[in-house]
Amino acid sequence: MQAGAGKFGFERSRLLHEASKKVIPGGVNSNIRLGERPHPIFFESGEGPYLYDVDGNRLIDYVMGQGPMLLGHRPGFVVEAVEAQLAKGILYGAQHELEVEAARLVTRMVPSAEAVRFNMTGTEAVQAALRIARAAAGRDLVLKFEGHYHGWADSMLFNTGSPSEPGSDGLGVAPVPESSGIASGAGAPLIVAPWNDAEALARILSDRGGSIAAVIMEPVMANSGVVEPVDGYLEAVRRLCDDHGIVLIFDEVITGFRAGLGGAQGRYGVTPDLTTMGKAMASGFPVGCVAGRRDLMEDIGTGAITHAGTFNASPISMAAARVTLEHLYAGGEEWYARLENRGRRLMRGLREVISGRGVPCLVQGLPTIFNLMFTDRREVRSHRDVLTTDRAMRTAFLPFLMEDGVRISGLGNLFLSDAHTEAVIDETVERFDSALRTFGSAS
Numbered sequence: 127m128q129a130g131a132g133k134f135g136f137e138r139s140r141l142l143h144e145a146s147k148k149v150i151p152g153g154v155n156s157n158i159r160l161g162e163r164p165h166p167i168f169f170e171s172g173e174g175p176y177l178y179d180v181d182g183n184r185l186i187d188y189v190m191g192q193g194p195m196l197l198g199h200r201p202g203f204v205v206e207a208v209e210a211q212l213a214k215g216i217l218y219g220a221q222h223e224l225e226v227e228a229a230r231l232v233t234r235m236v237p238s239a240e241a242v243r244f245n246m247t248g249t250e251a252v253q254a255a256l257r258i259a260r261a262a263a264g265r266d267l268v269l270k271f272e273g274h275y276h277g278w279a280d281s282m283l284f285n286t287g288s289p290s291e292p293g294s295d296g297l298g299v300a301p302v303p304e305s306s307g308i309a310s311g312a313g314a315p316l317i318v319a320p321w322n323d324a325e326a327l328a329r330i331l332s333d334r335g336g337s338i339a340a341v342i343m344e345p346v347m348a349n350s351g352v353v354e355p356v357d358g359y360l361e362a363v364r365r366l367c368d369d370h371g372i373v374l375i376f377d378e379v380i381t382g383f384r385a386g387l388g389g390a391q392g393r394y395g396v397t398p399d400l401t402t403m404g405k406a407m408a409s410g411f412p413v414g415c416v417a418g419r420r421d422l423m424e425d426i427g428t429g430a431i432t433h434a435g436t437f438n439a440s441p442i443s444m445a446a447a448r449v450t451l452e453h454l455y456a457g458g459e460e461w462y463a464r465l466e467n468r469g470r471r472l473m474r475g476l477r478e479v480i481s482g483r484g485v486p487c488l489v490q491g492l493p494t495i496f497n498l499m500f501t502d503r504r505e506v507r508s509h510r511d512v513l514t515t516d517r518a519m520r521t522a523f524l525p526f527l528m529e530d531g532v533r534i535s536g537l538g539n540l541f542l543s544d545a546h547t548e549a550v551i552d553e554t555v556e557r558f559d560s561a562l563r564t565f566g567s568a569s
Contacts, residue, residue, distance in 0.1 A: 353490070
């Protein structure tokens with residue numbers, strides 16, 4: 127069913143999902159996909175802002191691979207670069223010039239990046255950053271924040287979605303594991319704090335700062351709503367880390383190259399010691415990296431800190447990363463300004479529809495990634511605020527939006543791409559209005 131032909135159906139996807147569960151637990155290979163509504167959808171192809179599913183639907187896509195597709199699905203010049211490398215080789219298990227060229231581009235674009243090590247995923251990049259920080263500081267503890275996601279490894283999968291209780295020492299909150307099977311002691315080296323609260327962080331560091339190796343955060347909380355730091359917060363965190371000799375890590379796996387040419391750190395003018403990145407770096411090819419101060423990174427180069435991976439900096443992924451980063455670097459601030467203007471157009475259009483329908487719904491975030499929350503709040507500033515929103519209502523709304531041909535993340539995020547033209551954005555607003563009207567009638 128093509129766009130404009132009425133409500134979309136997903137029966138073949140449903141049948142495929144049922145069949146897939148016989149050989150794949152849950153019928154998906156990443157648990158985040160379990161949250162798609164009306165059920166996990168099977169796709170055949172993507173082009174620009176669209177995904178085409180097995181039922182013949184053309185969906186306007188704002189999941190964009192959970193963020194990597196900043197240039198849209200299947201950008202031609204990225205495909206050409208990868209095809210050219212495929213003709214030369216797939217994996218060398220050794221060095222090649224593409225990785226050097228990609229690393230140089232990262233160092234030109236990202237303020238904290240004096241040196242870069244590539245790997246495959248954001249989870250791996252975070253683990254490398256924590257190892258570097260602990261080696262440099264000679265300490266074990268790591269402080270993270272409620273609602274911030276730093277990959278699915280045991281050491282960091284705490285307090286990403288669950289409500290939190292005060293810690294036993296009266297400082298911060300109690301670590302809450304977000305999965306069965308996490309070792310009982312995995313949270314022992316972890317301190318969890320409320321985010322966007324500089325006074326709370328100052329109290330914790332005053333008491334325990336001498337034992338903390340790293341403070342790690344998403345500089346924009348993008349996995350629990352899309353929440354920007356309040357004015358002066360990042361600057362305060364930077365000062366506190368300096369005062370206590372703590373390594374500051376920005377997890378920019380989502381915001382890197384999406385929040386701006388220099389990521390969130392470039393946008394807000396606060397430079398961390400280490401940065402983890404991935405997703406938008408390579409237009410959908412698997413690449414992650416840890417980057418940062420040269421003095422911190424050097425112990426990897428000497429072998430004192432182990433960092434390894436068979437597929438790290440593979441020629442295929444590096445071909446995609448180099449050409450993607452070249453494109454973004456050449457476009458510069460003007461390219462990002464045009465993209466953000468379109469993002470603001472979409473946010474404004476959705477807000478107007480919401481206001482006209484009288485629905486308690488908030489559109490909040492950056493123009494290139496924002497979130498849809500059902501709430502009477504005019505602003506959400508923390509993970510605890512996010513937990514007060516009506517997430518069940520959003521989940522109930524998602525199938526109506528899909529049936530009108532618009533796909534967003536199960537967490538409510540919308541990722542903008544360069545392929546979302548003004549015409550596509552205007553069509554999105556019309557379809558959103560139709561879905562909200564139907565949803566209101568059915569509620």
